Amino acid sequence: MTKKHQLSQEFLVLGPDQSATPVAVSPSLYQDLDSRFNQFKQHSLVAMYSFESDWASWEIHPKGDEMVMLIEGEITLVLDTATGEQSQQLSHAGDYIVIPKNTWHTARTSTLAKVLFITPGEGTEHKSNT
Secondary structure, eight states: OOOOOOTTTEEEEEOTTSOEEEEEOOTTHHHHHHHHTGGGTTOEEEEEEEESSOOSEEEEOTTSOEEEEEEESOEEEEEEETTEEEEEEEOSTTOEEEEOTTOEEEEEOSSOEEEEEEEEOTTOEEEEOO
16 A cells, blocks of 8 residues: 655655655765665656755756746746846746756745755756855
8 A cells, every 4th residue: 555755754766667766855865866776867856845045056957857846935946048047936836947958057035935846866966156
């Protein structure tokens, strides 16, 4: 029998075979994902985070598009594109954006925002916002 899960406590790993594996949120989550899921090759992560301030870094996902959906609050996603920075504000629950693979992006918010992510994690990189 299947059981109920809470996304704030257990993220969900989607495998290349369309399997779905709950994983406990912990301080070592991303290291655990790499070791348990073959460096996260061909896997995606369904995760939910809350933010009260701007992200301290930019990130990029070279292996696929990322979906970012607002659950509550308000947040602005900033994408570094070939034509310059583009901002997209998410202000209603259910608003979402698809961030194309190989696009550096960050987020800005000054209020509490709860956001759902579906991320192709393999090869993700980060760089400072400064």
